[in-house]
Amino acid sequence: MDKIIFILTGLDYAGAEAQVIQLAIGLQLRGWLVQVISMIKPSAYVEELNELGIELFTLNMKKGVPDPRAIRKLKQIIKRFKPDIVHSHMIHANILARVTRVFVKIPVLVSTAHSNNEGGKARMLLYRATDALCEITTNVSQDAVQSYIKKKACPANKIMFVPNGINLKRFNKHEQDYKEIRSELGLEEEFIWLAVGRLVEVKDYHTMIKAFAEVVKCNPHARLLIVGEGVLRETLESYVQSLQLENHIMFLGIRKDIPRLMNASDAFVISSIWEGMPMVLLEASASELPMVATDVGGNGEVVEDGVSGYLARPADASDLSKTMQKMMSLSKDAREEMGKKGRAFVLAKYDIDAIVLRWESIYGELLSTRTQYRKIERGIQ
Structure with missing residues (x-):
């Protein structure tokens, strides 16, 4: 039985975390033995993982506080489990896993970034300095891959x-829900x-x-539902009140x-100012929901402008407003057609079952290459 450990900064209701959980579940269903490690105390998916029998560990780190003891804790977990693959996600986990590899045997280490922007030059330098400690780095959009090459974070x-990937079975059109x-x-x-999405900058x-x-000035019947939590909630609620939009905007929290x-x-x-590959856009597409998105990161790789939705300039309220009004001016039939094209698009490219198979293939190739390399090493010795 193949063994894999997923390491990530934390477990919250966010896109990258949701993707890791889906990969963990998908691989377990295909016979893998899976463990998940959260650097900070997890705040989501704990019950789900327990019910599925996937072991969850935490390094009990404090957010934003470096702790060298985490290397020892991670080393002990890896040493006990003896995984074939360690797959880390996001900057903090990626660097921690790479450094820990100096102290413990890891047959194959994969690092995944989930954005075209994980920080400034110092973080990109850390990626570059530790690149030799992992077999491969991946990112979730073509735009992000090119960005990391340009920044020299990875060769x-x-x-x-x-x-x-997305579990398309969870997202279907149901009139009863409407x-x-x-x-x-x-x-x-x-x-x-x-x-x-998270209520963050x-x-x-x-x-x-x-x-x-x-939008409301021209379309008083419009309503905006905002789902998510974050440090900016109170600030955003105050901003809504200052614009006298309390009857038009609802904050629903975590759902x-x-x-x-x-x-x-x-x-x-x-309306993000940067992105990797937003899970929410894949989910909206799968739900046959037409979309308006800022043209950043992988947004344009999911939203086909004029086909499944429209793209707007980032940090430009005027352009975003015009684009939203353009969507509202379409007939219901036209919007429904956009939604159908969006679902067909994600079905062809982002089905989670296909993505899990792709990861299995990548893991297999890396393990095979590593095995061949070791045989050559032994032959030379």
Whole structure:
């Protein structure tokens, strides 16, 4: 039985974390023995992993506080489990796993970044300085891969594009959800925009809210549902009040019924100033929901401009507002056609079952190459 450890900074309800969980589950179903390690105390997916019998460990690190003791803790877990593959995700876990490899045997180490922006020059220098300690680095969009090559974080021959995948079975069109959710929220004939994501600077909700204020002036029946939590919630709520949009914007917090919310909405919007490959856009596509997204990172690789949605300039409230109004001006049939094309697109490129098989193939090739290399080493000796 093949063994794999996934290491990531933390477990929260966010895109990268959701992807790791899906990969862990997918590989377990294919016969792998899987462990997950969270550097900081996990705040999501604990029950789900326990129910599936996937062991979850934490290094009990504090967010933003480097702790060299984590190397010893990680080393002990790896030494006990003896994995064939260690697959780390995001900058902190990637660097920790690479450094730990100096002290413990890891047959194959894979590093995955989930954005075209994981920090400034110092972090890119860390990637470059530790590159020899991993077999390969991957990123979740073509745009991000090119960005990392340009920044010299990774040589071109050691980085590759592997997209996120989505469980399409979870996201289907259900008319019953449309009626039930709208009834629960006290919304009926309104045009509902849905936004899902952490309430943090990178998602640029200020620009979204400012743009939506202009949308409401021309379309008073428009409503915006914002799903997620984060450090900016109070600030954003105050901003909504200052614009007198309390009756038009609803903050729903963390929700576990995202598929139902998508089925109850008319369109999806994301206003990030940078991205990797947003899971929420894959989910919106799978839900046949037409999208408006800022043209950053992998957004344009999911949203086909004018086909499954529209792209807007980042950090530009005026352009985002015009683009949202352009979507609202379409007939219902036209928007539904966009949604169908979006689902067909993700079905062809981002189905999680196909992505899991692709990762299996990558792992297999890396293990085979490593085995051949060791045979050559022994022959030379």
